[in-house]
Amino acid sequence: MQFGSIIVQGENLLLISGLLISYVLFYYGIRILKIERNIMDLIFNSFINGVLIWKFSYGVLHLDSVLQNPMTILYFNGGYVGIGIAIVFMTVYTWSCIRKQNIPVDSYIRAAVPVYFGYFSTFASVYVMEDPRNYPVILQAIAAVSFFIAASLMKRQKTLLQLLIWFHLVQLEIALYKNHFVYATSISKEALFYVSLIVIFLSVSYWLERQGREEADKDKKKGWRNTTIKITLGVIILSFGITSILANQQETKRIESKAAASAPLNSGKIGINKGQVAPDFELLSIKGDKWKLSDFRGKTVILNFWASWCPPCKAEIPEMQKFYENNRNNNVEILAVNLTNSERSPDAVKDFVKDKGMTFNILLDQQGEISNLYSVMTIPTSYIIDKNGVIRDKHIGPMSYEMMDNFISNIKNSDAN
Structure with a gap:
């Protein structure tokens, strides 16, 4: 038996997929969505720099481990903290470029939202390939692809921002059940991540609405309040559908888990796949x-x-x-x-x-x-x-x-x- 000293693991597969999809989405934006090249350049550069910061933030967050073994920086990343650092950088970098190059915010959002869903669809699909039986991840991938198609067909800034908010509400709902939130003692990092994004996009949507309207402050607040109420009611209704699917899956797993725990040790199927009893040695x-x-x-x-x-x-x-x-x-x-x-x-x-x-x-x-x-x-x-x-x-x-x-x-x- 031969073994490779360096392997293509899940994280590296994500990085490779991210680079490949960047080129695909770059030309998709230019040729299909008819986006100006300078806007697609900005999106592409922002993503690449963000990925590098996320990847190598491990060296800053775990300096002692890197000093002991510099090779660790090649195999690990900054996790959710690293993602947060990358998002802050990408936000500041993007905003400064938009102002410096006088790029219309409408045009940027028109390009960035479909590209964002395209990236998410790719990464979710990679996780599905790693574990085809992970139903929550499959739902995440389906949602990402659906929103990608919808965003590609829409042009209004307000509608695209609402799509972002809806999308992350869906992902939050799935994340809560994927991480067994009902029985956990604290909210998961993934769920907190989606909550943060929802707050960010709600804030951006509100700010842009205030900037773009010339009606009275009363009308603005009324419009914002109506939008918020619609989104809140919608996500409650949506929760019933997603909850029923995931709750049913969770209940099935609980029954299987209890059955396995109560069964004699030698009665389970022995094998090296998930759900099988590990071969003794x-x-x-x-x-x-x-x-x-x-x-x-x-x-x-x-x-x-x-x-x-x-x-x-x-x-x-x-x-x-x-x-x-x-x-x-x-x-x-x-x-x-x-x-x-x-x-x-x-x-x-x-x-x-x-x-x-x-x-x-x-x-x-x-x-x-x-x-x-x-x-x-x-x-x-x-x-x-x-x-x-x-x-x-x-x-x-x-x-x-x-x-x-x-x-x-x-x-x-x-x-x-």
């Missing part, structure tokens, strides 16, 4: 102890396949160690299966583990049998296994602290159902 640890996967039944397990020569594995290990130290008393275990058959020697693994201060369980797959059993083709690869031994998620590529925390939190919220 026994390996020697780096300390010479024998461990079975089933020994950790009752705990949530991150089963990680790695090697000391693998660059993304090296980037992941400090994040994993930090996560383990903060969660070892929360019924969470990390089993790091080293592909010892691909290493120079077992001693090289021991030296590496000591040098990196890895205190979680290191198991030695000396014959490569367990990596074959789990069909590991690229490393690092991680399986997230719940307390009943059922695989809840699989991730190919290095995981950041935030990603691991999200995986574990989703399981806890789901189990609380």
